[in-house]
Structure formats: C-alpha cells, structure tokens
Amino acid sequence: MESKRAASVGRPRGFDVDEALERAVLVFWAQGYEGASLDDLTAAMGITRTSMYRAFGNKEDLFRKALERYTEGPASYFARALGRATAREVAAACLGGAVRSTTQPDCPAGCLGVQGSLAAGGAGRQARDILTAWREEGAVHLRHRFQRAVDEGDLPADADPGLLARYLMTVANGIAVQAAGGTARDELQLVADMALRNWPLDGS
Incomplete structure (x- = not known):
C-alpha cells in the first residue's frame, strides 16, 4: 500500500x-x-x-x-533599465521598453500590470491590490535610482527623485493604456520622446 x-x-x-x-x-x-x-x-x-x-x-x-x-518576461526591460549609466538613459529605456512590450505583435496589447484589474469589482479586489503594490514597487525602485543620480551629480541637486519616478510611471502607464486602445507603436514612441524632452539636465 x-x-x-x-x-x-x-x-x-x-x-x-x-x-x-x-x-x-x-x-x-x-x-x-x-x-x-x-x-x-x-x-x-x-x-x-x-x-x-x-x-x-x-x-x-x-x-x-x-x-x-x-515581470521576468515581457516586463523584464524595467529591471534592465535600472542598470543604465545615467538617469536619462534609465528613463529612455523604461519608456522605450513600455512602448515595445505593450505593442508586441504576438501578445495582447497593453500591460498586464496596468490593466489587469482596472475594472475590478469586489471579486477582483485582491488582484487590484496585488497590481497596485507591483506598480508602487516599480516607483520605489525608480526613486532610489534617481536619488543615487542626484547624489552622484547626474541629476541636479534640486531634482525631486520621487516626483521624477512618479512622472515616469505615469507616462509609462499611459502608454500601456493607449496601446490597449489600439494606438500604434510609432505614435507611442513619439509620446515617449516628447516626455523625455522635459527630463532635467544633468547636474554639471
């Protein structure tokens, strides 16, 4: 037995x-x-x-x-972006990665982490909380990376790392929503490029 x-x-x-x-x-x-x-x-x-x-x-x-x-697959661009040499390169890699990952031809449009529970009711509350924490964790990683950039003189001393992280996450999330609505990759890349024009100059 x-x-x-x-x-x-x-x-x-x-x-x-x-x-x-x-x-x-x-x-x-x-x-x-x-x-x-x-x-x-x-x-x-x-x-x-x-x-x-x-x-x-x-x-x-x-x-x-x-x-x-x-996170380990389609969204892995984010972890790689954090390792870029400058804060601006981090931002460019994050936004460029968001554009590419949300418009892959053989995958659903948009971002699982952004749209997975946008319209969730009571039954989806836990999933909504999981995704909220997932996005917030990304913002925290960016804030720490941008604080390092300030400390190293890569960003101006008066730059706000938290605000820059929130700005970048907001644009990236908006790109995901637009992609889910059918906006073309080329147009979304133009949006990313426009957002980077507002990026602060380095600290030199």
Whole structure:
C-alpha cells in the first residue's frame, strides 16, 4: 500500500507547468483578472481545474505566479533599465521598453500590470491590490535610482527623485493604456520622446 501511494504522489504531471503558466499569463493579460474565468484559464492551459489547483493553487495564486512570470518576461526591460549609466538613459529605456512590450505583435496589447484589474469589482479586489503594490514597487525602485543620480551629480541637486519616478510611471502607464486602445507603436514612441524632452539636465 505504501509503495503504491508513494508512486501516486511521485507520478509526474501530465503537462508542462512552465508552458501552462505562460498561457495563463496571456489570458490574464488579454482579459484581466475578473475577465479571465477558470474555464478560460484551464482551456488555454490545457488542463483540468483539479490539475490547476494542484499545480498553482487557486485563481489568485495563479495570478500571482502569472504576474511574476510577466515581470521576468515581457516586463523584464524595467529591471534592465535600472542598470543604465545615467538617469536619462534609465528613463529612455523604461519608456522605450513600455512602448515595445505593450505593442508586441504576438501578445495582447497593453500591460498586464496596468490593466489587469482596472475594472475590478469586489471579486477582483485582491488582484487590484496585488497590481497596485507591483506598480508602487516599480516607483520605489525608480526613486532610489534617481536619488543615487542626484547624489552622484547626474541629476541636479534640486531634482525631486520621487516626483521624477512618479512622472515616469505615469507616462509609462499611459502608454500601456493607449496601446490597449489600439494606438500604434510609432505614435507611442513619439509620446515617449516628447516626455523625455522635459527630463532635467544633468547636474554639471
């Protein structure tokens, strides 16, 4: 009996977990948290609800994992941008990355992290809070990076790192919303370029 039970527990899943999660990302990205039903998710993932619960937990757990995968994939430009040499290069990489990631031809338009729960009701409150925290974490990283730029003289001494971070996040989020509405990549890049014209000169 014990050996049979151990074999059952140790039996490999009949699906690729990473591939199933990638498909879940696309469903949440296209339909948002509340718009993505369990039937939509399991059909796209090619698994049963039971398999989904066993591998990923409930819908909220799956959404968290999907957001992590999205952060490591389509939104990974943000982490790379933080490592650029100057604050202006950081800003340009953030906005350029936002334009490209929200207008990929083989992916849903817009940004999972921005639109995933914009119209969420009570059932989507937790997802909305998860995404609010996700966006706020991005703003904090930018603020710290811009504070370093001030300290190093890359930004003027009177520059406000927090305000610059909020400005950049607001423009990037707006780009995502416009992309979801069908605005073309070239036009969105012009918006990004215009925003950078208001970037403060260096501290020299």
